Amino acid sequence: MVIFGMMFYLFAGLTLLSAFLTLIARAPVHSALWLIFMFLNGAGLFVLLGSELLAMIFVIVYVGAVAVLFLFVVMMIKPQREVLKKEIKWYKRIPVLIGIFFGSEMVFILGGWSFVPVASTLDQLPSRVQISNTTAIGNILYTHYAVLFEIAGFILLGAMVGAIVLTKRAPKERYRQKMSDQVLEKKKNRIKICHVDIRKGV
């Protein structure tokens, strides 16, 4: 079991370290890459917990989809340092306030934290029971939490419709090729054969 302990501290340490580096990295691309590294370590922690399905979903959704888009956007936009510095001065106060708020919240909660005496017997990880992870989550997601699941689906649908509407352009602004026109194009409509006399031009 010493291996499990070592792996836990490795993943946990790297998660914290990379989260910190995400915050302090200068270049936005480096910041995004550290974020991705953090997600991967988080997935490692899930595997150690015995919930391999969550780990894989975590990697597919966060690293494979969300973070790729982050990276895309960050790579495309070149930050204009001077303008950014001016604006940041004003915004700087708000994150500090939020940080203080959450920090004090954590101190309050963790300060008064204690395990219930029966906590160790309540361990209900699916790996201890003889069902696979996927079955366990499916059983609970589509029965007990069916309504919440549907609501989440509708929210995602709304987001998708919003994204499509935002990027949709009027038909006039679009340039698109009509395949049928291209196929039906005849030689005589496109090519004009001229006999050009020398030193006279067309």
Add this chain to the structure above:
Amino acid sequence: MKNFFSFFYQEIQSFCGRDLLFFGEMIFKILMVILPLLLGVAFLTLFERKVIAAIQLRRGPNVVGPFGILQPFADGLKLLHKEIIIPHRANKFLFLLAPIFTFTLALSVWAVIPFGFKQSISNINVGVLYVFAVSSLSVYGLIIAGWASQSRYAFLGALRSAAQMISYEVSLGFVIVTVVLCAGSMNLQEIVLAQQKFWFVVPLFPMFFIFMVSAFAETNRAPFDLPEAETELVSGYNVEYSSMPFALFFLGEYANMILMSVLGTIFFLGGWLPPFECRPFTWLPDGAWFGMKVLILLFVFVWVRATFPRYRYDQLMRLGWKFFLPFSLIWVVLTAAFVVFLKESGSL
């Protein structure tokens, strides 16, 4: 304090006994997968050149060794003793990290692939998702390579290939969902065992087609090899790479090609199972059937490359989002309904 040390001593002792043996066995297994894989990649390049040559009525490589069989090793040695060139303004760390990352991912997928009954390094319950997760990570290798080399060509190539891979991953995911629905498990072993009566290629043939086309797009192969369109982008995301970093990209790409063929075999062609469970077919060992099916799919990869012209970028995107995605979505719903129907009527 003494207790503490004795605890550690015991842990280390048990580690040396049981766990070390386990590690040794694991390393042996990993080598038994990786070495044949690398050899396979080497000979796949030769196979590709020979097949394309035959299609174009040429001879192909025939100078190094009998029938040019040592050509891949000559190419490898050539790449090995070239100089590693790092562009002036490139981000050195990321520039060198990208090929290593790509190659590592291309190898690490093979941990869950079953080559025969109970013949895989690790038989995990969510094998399909593992494969999908790792292959969705491989986009990063390309993006980082394109970004870190600080070159317009490389960056454009990287953006293109990333957009292409993300688009086709969606329909690939739906294809995998139909297979999982039919098999009733995400374990790769059980997916193969579920095909004992008939291979999934029979009821799911349209999905097999979509899988193969998406596989071409995922591996950046012809007719979807826009990321390395020679005429516009010189060679895409890996323009600035030379020597071993380039070789790592190359190896990773070809290993991914083999991987896609292997996945096609497992999902649709019944993995290591013989076509009929009767006498003359069962004489051949599992691995031989597996290898034959993978070779057939690899031949299709090369065949398509030699036959079809390259797609245009907008055509590629339209095919992915407007044809494959809706079609595979409808097919998922139909398959799910059909499976439920079979279960209700008690014939499954």
